[in-house]
Amino acid sequence: MKSFLSRFEMFLHGKGLRLTAQRAEVLRCIYRTHRHVTAEELFEMLRRKGDRSISRATVYRTLSLLEEGGFVDALSVGRDQGLRYEHTLGHEHHDHMVCQECGKILEFHSEAIEAAQDAVAAEHGFKVTSHRLNMFGHCADCQAAGKVPKDADESTDESSTSSHEHAG
Amino acid sequence: MKSFLSRFEMFLHGKGLRLTAQRAEVLRCIYRTHRHVTAEELFEMLRRKGDRSISRATVYRTLSLLEEGGFVDALSVGRDQGLRYEHTLGHEHHDHMVCQECGKILEFHSEAIEAAQDAVAAEHGFKVTSHRLNMFGHCADCQAAGKVPKDADESTDESSTSSHEHAG
DNA sequence: GTGCATGCAAAATTTTTGCAAGTTG
Protein backbone atom coordinates (compact mmCIF):
# COMPACT_ATOMS: atom_id res chain seq x y z
CA MET A 1 0.00 0.00 0.00
CA LYS A 2 1.07 3.52 -0.76
CA SER A 3 2.81 5.32 2.05
CA PHE A 4 0.92 8.06 3.78
CA LEU A 5 3.52 10.45 2.53
CA SER A 6 2.99 9.70 -1.11
CA ARG A 7 -0.74 9.85 -0.64
CA PHE A 8 -0.34 13.25 0.89
CA GLU A 9 1.97 14.27 -1.91
CA MET A 10 -0.60 13.23 -4.48
CA PHE A 11 -3.27 15.11 -2.67
CA LEU A 12 -1.10 18.20 -2.65
CA HIS A 13 -0.16 17.86 -6.29
CA GLY A 14 -3.80 17.68 -7.16
CA LYS A 15 -4.08 21.13 -5.67
CA GLY A 16 -0.94 22.46 -7.26
CA LEU A 17 0.89 22.38 -3.96
CA ARG A 18 4.17 20.80 -2.91
CA LEU A 19 5.21 18.30 -0.34
CA THR A 20 7.83 20.21 1.59
CA ALA A 21 10.11 18.96 4.32
CA GLN A 22 8.02 20.69 6.94
CA ARG A 23 4.76 19.26 5.70
CA ALA A 24 6.26 15.80 5.60
CA GLU A 25 7.54 16.22 9.13
CA VAL A 26 4.13 17.20 10.44
CA LEU A 27 2.52 14.24 8.75
CA ARG A 28 5.12 11.80 10.08
CA CYS A 29 4.84 13.20 13.53
CA ILE A 30 1.09 12.91 13.77
CA TYR A 31 1.16 9.44 12.26
CA ARG A 32 3.78 8.30 14.71
CA THR A 33 1.78 9.09 17.80
CA HIS A 34 -1.37 7.31 18.73
CA ARG A 35 -2.58 10.02 21.01
CA HIS A 36 -4.91 12.77 20.04
CA VAL A 37 -2.78 15.85 19.97
CA THR A 38 -3.47 19.54 19.91
CA ALA A 39 -1.74 21.82 17.45
CA GLU A 40 0.35 23.17 20.27
CA GLU A 41 1.45 19.72 21.40
CA LEU A 42 2.35 18.81 17.87
CA PHE A 43 4.34 21.98 17.56
CA GLU A 44 6.26 21.13 20.69
CA MET A 45 6.91 17.58 19.60
CA LEU A 46 8.34 18.90 16.38
CA ARG A 47 10.37 21.49 18.20
CA ARG A 48 11.85 18.95 20.58
CA LYS A 49 13.06 16.80 17.74
CA GLY A 50 14.49 20.10 16.75
CA ASP A 51 16.48 19.05 13.74
CA ARG A 52 14.26 21.22 11.70
CA SER A 53 12.83 24.55 12.58
CA ILE A 54 9.14 24.67 12.14
CA SER A 55 6.78 27.42 13.05
CA ARG A 56 3.41 27.30 14.69
CA ALA A 57 1.91 28.85 11.61
CA THR A 58 3.17 26.01 9.46
CA VAL A 59 1.81 23.45 11.87
CA TYR A 60 -1.60 25.04 11.71
CA ARG A 61 -1.47 25.43 7.97
CA THR A 62 -0.39 21.85 7.43
CA LEU A 63 -3.00 20.55 9.82
CA SER A 64 -5.64 22.30 7.77
CA LEU A 65 -4.40 20.63 4.64
CA LEU A 66 -4.25 17.26 6.30
CA GLU A 67 -7.77 17.64 7.52
CA GLU A 68 -9.00 18.73 4.14
CA GLY A 69 -7.43 15.68 2.59
CA GLY A 70 -8.90 13.39 5.19
CA PHE A 71 -5.53 12.43 6.65
CA VAL A 72 -6.45 13.61 10.09
CA ASP A 73 -9.63 14.28 11.98
CA ALA A 74 -10.10 17.30 14.15
CA LEU A 75 -12.31 16.79 17.13
CA SER A 76 -12.68 18.27 20.52
CA VAL A 77 -14.82 17.00 23.31
CA GLY A 78 -15.64 18.85 26.46
CA ARG A 79 -13.75 21.72 27.88
CA ASP A 80 -10.28 20.88 26.71
CA GLN A 81 -7.82 23.22 25.26
CA GLY A 82 -8.42 23.51 21.57
CA LEU A 83 -9.03 20.92 18.92
CA ARG A 84 -7.35 17.58 19.08
CA TYR A 85 -6.13 15.88 15.96
CA GLU A 86 -5.75 12.22 15.20
CA HIS A 87 -4.59 10.47 12.09
CA THR A 88 -7.17 8.52 10.16
CA LEU A 89 -5.37 6.29 7.68
CA GLY A 90 -4.55 2.79 8.71
CA HIS A 91 -7.23 3.21 11.29
CA GLU A 92 -10.10 3.23 8.93
CA HIS A 93 -13.04 2.79 11.20
CA HIS A 94 -12.50 3.02 14.86
CA ASP A 95 -14.32 4.43 17.80
CA HIS A 96 -13.06 5.68 21.11
CA MET A 97 -13.22 4.91 24.78
CA VAL A 98 -11.98 7.89 26.71
CA CYS A 99 -10.84 7.39 30.29
CA GLN A 100 -12.00 10.26 32.40
CA GLU A 101 -9.33 9.58 35.01
CA CYS A 102 -6.12 9.41 33.06
CA GLY A 103 -7.25 10.75 29.71
CA LYS A 104 -6.13 7.63 27.92
CA ILE A 105 -7.93 6.94 24.67
CA LEU A 106 -8.59 3.38 23.62
CA GLU A 107 -9.45 2.87 20.03
CA PHE A 108 -11.59 -0.08 19.11
CA HIS A 109 -13.64 -1.46 16.33
CA SER A 110 -16.75 -3.54 16.65
CA GLU A 111 -18.54 -5.13 13.79
CA ALA A 112 -21.53 -5.67 16.02
CA ILE A 113 -21.82 -1.96 16.67
CA GLU A 114 -21.36 -1.10 13.01
CA ALA A 115 -24.02 -3.57 12.01
CA ALA A 116 -26.42 -2.31 14.64
CA GLN A 117 -25.85 1.24 13.47
CA ASP A 118 -26.51 0.37 9.87
CA ALA A 119 -29.66 -1.43 10.86
CA VAL A 120 -31.05 1.54 12.76
CA ALA A 121 -30.12 3.94 9.99
CA ALA A 122 -31.83 1.76 7.44
CA GLU A 123 -34.95 1.67 9.58
CA HIS A 124 -35.12 5.44 9.35
CA GLY A 125 -34.20 5.60 5.70
CA PHE A 126 -31.06 7.44 6.69
CA LYS A 127 -27.94 7.13 4.57
CA VAL A 128 -24.83 7.20 6.73
CA THR A 129 -21.64 8.73 5.41
CA SER A 130 -19.69 8.80 8.64
CA HIS A 131 -20.13 8.43 12.32
CA ARG A 132 -18.45 9.10 15.57
CA LEU A 133 -18.84 7.09 18.72
CA ASN A 134 -17.16 8.07 21.94
CA MET A 135 -17.63 6.22 25.17
CA PHE A 136 -16.55 7.95 28.35
CA GLY A 137 -15.75 6.20 31.58
CA HIS A 138 -12.91 4.55 33.44
CA CYS A 139 -10.27 2.31 31.97
CA ALA A 140 -9.26 -0.99 33.49
CA ASP A 141 -6.01 0.44 34.89
CA CYS A 142 -7.67 3.26 36.74
CA GLN A 143 -10.26 0.92 38.17
CA ALA A 144 -7.52 -1.41 39.34
CA ALA A 145 -5.62 1.50 40.84
CA GLY A 146 -8.70 2.27 42.88
CA LYS A 147 -8.99 5.75 41.46
CA VAL A 148 -12.61 5.12 40.73
CA PRO A 149 -15.43 4.92 43.24
CA LYS A 150 -16.99 1.48 43.26
CA ASP A 151 -20.34 1.11 41.59
CA ALA A 152 -22.71 2.93 43.84
CA ASP A 153 -21.34 6.45 43.59
CA GLU A 154 -21.92 6.60 39.92
CA SER A 155 -25.45 7.92 40.14
CA THR A 156 -25.39 11.42 41.51
CA ASP A 157 -28.81 12.07 40.11
CA GLU A 158 -32.20 12.28 41.73
CA SER A 159 -34.19 9.53 40.19
CA SER A 160 -31.62 7.26 38.73
CA THR A 161 -33.07 4.63 36.56
CA SER A 162 -30.96 1.55 36.13
CA SER A 163 -29.19 2.78 33.06
CA HIS A 164 -26.18 4.99 33.21
CA GLU A 165 -25.90 8.66 32.41
CA HIS A 166 -25.70 9.56 28.84
CA ALA A 167 -24.63 12.29 26.60
CA GLY A 168 -26.68 12.80 23.54
CA MET B 1 -41.19 14.61 33.97
CA LYS B 2 -39.39 17.42 35.73
CA SER B 3 -38.72 20.48 33.65
CA PHE B 4 -35.17 21.08 32.60
CA LEU B 5 -35.20 24.19 34.66
CA SER B 6 -36.03 22.48 37.90
CA ARG B 7 -33.51 19.81 37.19
CA PHE B 8 -30.91 22.47 36.66
CA GLU B 9 -32.02 24.17 39.84
CA MET B 10 -31.61 20.95 41.77
CA PHE B 11 -28.21 20.45 40.31
CA LEU B 12 -27.20 23.96 41.33
CA HIS B 13 -28.61 23.62 44.81
CA GLY B 14 -26.62 20.48 45.27
CA LYS B 15 -23.55 22.61 44.73
CA GLY B 16 -24.74 25.47 46.90
CA LEU B 17 -25.42 27.60 43.87
CA ARG B 18 -28.50 29.44 42.72
CA LEU B 19 -30.71 29.39 39.69
CA THR B 20 -30.59 33.00 38.58
CA ALA B 21 -32.53 34.71 35.84
CA GLN B 22 -29.48 34.71 33.60
CA ARG B 23 -28.73 31.05 34.11
CA ALA B 24 -32.34 30.17 33.42
CA GLU B 25 -32.25 32.25 30.27
CA VAL B 26 -29.18 30.50 28.97
CA LEU B 27 -30.70 27.12 29.64
CA ARG B 28 -33.97 28.02 27.94
CA CYS B 29 -32.19 29.45 24.98
CA ILE B 30 -30.03 26.44 24.35
CA TYR B 31 -32.95 24.10 24.84
CA ARG B 32 -35.07 26.03 22.41
CA THR B 33 -32.73 25.62 19.49
CA HIS B 34 -31.93 22.33 17.86
CA ARG B 35 -28.75 23.53 16.31
CA HIS B 36 -25.33 23.11 17.77
CA VAL B 37 -24.37 26.58 18.85
CA THR B 38 -21.13 28.22 19.86
CA ALA B 39 -20.87 30.31 22.98
CA GLU B 40 -20.71 33.39 20.82
CA GLU B 41 -23.85 32.48 18.90
CA LEU B 42 -25.65 31.82 22.13
CA PHE B 43 -24.52 35.15 23.46
CA GLU B 44 -25.87 36.88 20.40
CA MET B 45 -29.18 35.06 20.55
CA LEU B 46 -29.56 36.16 24.13
CA ARG B 47 -28.55 39.68 23.26
CA ARG B 48 -31.04 39.91 20.44
CA LYS B 49 -33.91 38.93 22.68
CA GLY B 50 -32.42 41.71 24.67
CA ASP B 51 -34.96 41.90 27.45
CA ARG B 52 -32.20 41.03 29.80
CA SER B 53 -28.62 42.08 29.71
CA ILE B 54 -26.32 39.16 29.81
CA SER B 55 -22.58 39.16 29.49
CA ARG B 56 -20.31 36.88 27.56
CA ALA B 57 -18.68 35.87 30.79
CA THR B 58 -21.97 34.69 32.20
CA VAL B 59 -22.71 32.70 29.09
CA TYR B 60 -19.38 30.95 29.36
CA ARG B 61 -19.74 30.37 33.07
CA THR B 62 -23.24 29.01 32.70
CA LEU B 63 -22.24 26.79 29.83
CA SER B 64 -19.58 25.28 32.03
CA LEU B 65 -22.14 24.53 34.71
CA LEU B 66 -24.54 23.08 32.21
CA GLU B 67 -21.88 20.85 30.84
CA GLU B 68 -20.81 19.72 34.25
CA GLY B 69 -24.38 18.82 35.04
CA GLY B 70 -24.81 16.98 31.78
CA PHE B 71 -27.43 19.37 30.45
CA VAL B 72 -25.39 20.17 27.40
CA ASP B 73 -22.57 18.55 25.54
CA ALA B 74 -19.60 20.43 24.25
CA LEU B 75 -18.16 19.10 21.08
CA SER B 76 -16.32 20.48 18.16
CA VAL B 77 -15.75 18.78 14.88
CA GLY B 78 -13.47 19.97 12.15
CA ARG B 79 -12.22 23.44 11.72
CA ASP B 80 -15.12 25.35 13.07
CA GLN B 81 -14.96 28.28 15.30
CA GLY B 82 -14.75 27.10 18.86
CA LEU B 83 -16.74 24.49 20.70
CA ARG B 84 -20.31 23.88 19.79
CA TYR B 85 -22.85 23.11 22.43
CA GLU B 86 -25.99 21.07 22.15
CA HIS B 87 -28.60 20.30 24.72
CA THR B 88 -28.89 16.71 25.79
CA LEU B 89 -32.69 16.80 25.94
CA GLY B 90 -33.09 15.49 29.39
CA HIS B 91 -31.23 12.54 30.61
CA GLU B 92 -32.99 10.02 28.53
CA HIS B 93 -30.52 8.29 26.42
CA HIS B 94 -30.57 8.78 22.73
CA ASP B 95 -28.17 9.13 19.88
CA HIS B 96 -28.25 11.37 16.85
CA MET B 97 -28.44 11.09 13.11
CA VAL B 98 -27.48 14.43 11.67
CA CYS B 99 -28.53 15.21 8.14
CA GLN B 100 -25.76 17.04 6.38
CA GLU B 101 -28.16 18.49 3.84
CA CYS B 102 -30.88 20.08 5.92
CA GLY B 103 -29.29 19.95 9.35
CA LYS B 104 -32.16 17.98 10.77
CA ILE B 105 -31.33 15.93 13.80
CA LEU B 106 -33.08 12.61 14.29
CA GLU B 107 -32.89 11.16 17.72
CA PHE B 108 -33.05 7.46 18.13
CA HIS B 109 -32.42 4.75 20.58
CA SER B 110 -31.25 1.25 19.82
CA GLU B 111 -30.96 -1.50 22.35
CA ALA B 112 -28.85 -3.45 19.92
CA ILE B 113 -26.29 -0.66 19.79
CA GLU B 114 -26.32 -0.23 23.54
CA ALA B 115 -25.79 -3.92 24.06
CA ALA B 116 -22.98 -4.05 21.53
CA GLN B 117 -21.30 -1.09 23.20
CA ASP B 118 -21.51 -2.63 26.62
CA ALA B 119 -20.09 -5.84 25.26
CA VAL B 120 -17.07 -4.14 23.73
CA ALA B 121 -16.47 -2.08 26.82
CA ALA B 122 -16.60 -5.17 28.99
CA GLU B 123 -14.10 -6.87 26.73
CA HIS B 124 -11.66 -4.08 27.46
CA GLY B 125 -12.44 -3.89 31.13
CA PHE B 126 -13.70 -0.40 30.53
CA LYS B 127 -16.46 0.98 32.73
CA VAL B 128 -18.74 3.25 30.74
CA THR B 129 -20.35 6.23 32.39
CA SER B 130 -21.64 7.93 29.28
CA HIS B 131 -21.34 7.88 25.58
CA ARG B 132 -22.14 9.82 22.53
CA LEU B 133 -22.92 8.49 19.11
CA ASN B 134 -23.50 10.73 16.15
CA MET B 135 -24.12 9.43 12.68
CA PHE B 136 -23.75 11.89 9.83
CA GLY B 137 -25.34 11.47 6.47
CA HIS B 138 -28.50 12.18 4.54
CA CYS B 139 -32.02 11.86 5.81
CA ALA B 140 -34.79 10.14 3.92
CA ASP B 141 -36.39 13.44 2.90
CA CYS B 142 -33.27 14.85 1.36
CA GLN B 143 -32.62 11.64 -0.51
CA ALA B 144 -36.15 11.67 -1.84
CA ALA B 145 -35.77 15.30 -2.85
CA GLY B 146 -32.77 14.27 -4.89
CA LYS B 147 -30.44 16.60 -3.04
CA VAL B 148 -27.97 13.79 -2.61
CA PRO B 149 -25.71 12.30 -5.24
CA LYS B 150 -26.61 8.67 -5.84
CA ASP B 151 -23.03 7.44 -5.79
CA ALA B 152 -22.07 5.58 -2.66
CA ASP B 153 -18.43 6.54 -2.61
CA GLU B 154 -17.11 3.89 -0.27
CA SER B 155 -13.74 3.25 -1.83
CA THR B 156 -10.85 5.01 -0.18
CA ASP B 157 -8.46 5.06 -3.06
CA GLU B 158 -5.55 7.40 -3.19
CA SER B 159 -6.21 8.64 -6.68
CA SER B 160 -9.62 9.90 -5.75
CA THR B 161 -9.79 13.63 -5.44
CA SER B 162 -13.30 13.59 -4.13
CA SER B 163 -13.92 15.41 -0.92
CA HIS B 164 -14.95 12.55 1.26
CA GLU B 165 -16.05 13.29 4.76
CA HIS B 166 -14.11 11.40 7.35
CA ALA B 167 -14.88 10.70 10.94
CA GLY B 168 -13.00 8.71 13.49
C1' DG C 1 -25.22 40.73 56.52
C1' DT C 2 -23.02 37.02 54.05
C1' DG C 3 -21.98 34.88 50.12
C1' DC C 4 -23.07 33.89 45.47
C1' DA C 5 -23.60 36.21 40.74
C1' DT C 6 -22.99 39.60 37.40
C1' DG C 7 -20.88 42.74 34.04
C1' DC C 8 -17.04 44.77 32.49
C1' DA C 9 -12.63 44.97 30.89
C1' DA C 10 -8.17 43.08 30.99
C1' DA C 11 -5.57 38.90 30.44
C1' DA C 12 -4.63 34.46 28.70
C1' DT C 13 -5.20 31.15 24.96
C1' DT C 14 -5.76 29.53 20.57
C1' DT C 15 -5.72 30.33 15.57
C1' DT C 16 -5.12 33.14 11.39
C1' DT C 17 -2.81 36.42 8.42
C1' DG C 18 0.47 39.92 6.14
C1' DC C 19 4.78 40.15 4.50
C1' DA C 20 9.62 39.76 3.32
C1' DA C 21 12.81 36.26 2.44
C1' DG C 22 13.80 31.43 1.04
C1' DT C 23 12.91 27.31 -2.04
C1' DT C 24 11.55 24.54 -5.73
C1' DG C 25 10.82 23.26 -10.34
Place this chain on the structure above:
DNA sequence: CAACTTGCAAAAATTTTGCATGCAC
Protein backbone atom coordinates in the same frame (compact mmCIF):
# COMPACT_ATOMS: atom_id res chain seq x y z
C1' DC D 1 12.04 33.48 -12.92
C1' DA D 2 7.43 32.56 -11.25
C1' DA D 3 5.08 30.28 -8.10
C1' DC D 4 4.64 28.17 -3.72
C1' DT D 5 6.38 28.17 1.38
C1' DT D 6 8.09 29.54 5.49
C1' DG D 7 8.89 32.02 9.87
C1' DC D 8 7.98 35.79 12.36
C1' DA D 9 5.22 38.81 14.60
C1' DA D 10 1.05 41.18 14.65
C1' DA D 11 -3.82 40.54 14.54
C1' DA D 12 -8.01 38.21 15.32
C1' DA D 13 -10.82 35.13 17.67
C1' DT D 14 -12.01 32.50 21.68
C1' DT D 15 -12.16 31.75 26.63
C1' DT D 16 -10.94 32.86 31.44
C1' DT D 17 -10.31 35.86 35.40
C1' DG D 18 -10.10 39.92 38.80
C1' DC D 19 -12.82 43.00 40.88
C1' DA D 20 -16.35 46.14 42.37
C1' DT D 21 -21.19 46.17 42.53
C1' DG D 22 -25.71 43.91 42.82
C1' DC D 23 -28.92 40.35 44.59
C1' DA D 24 -30.86 36.47 47.08
C1' DC D 25 -31.53 34.21 51.21
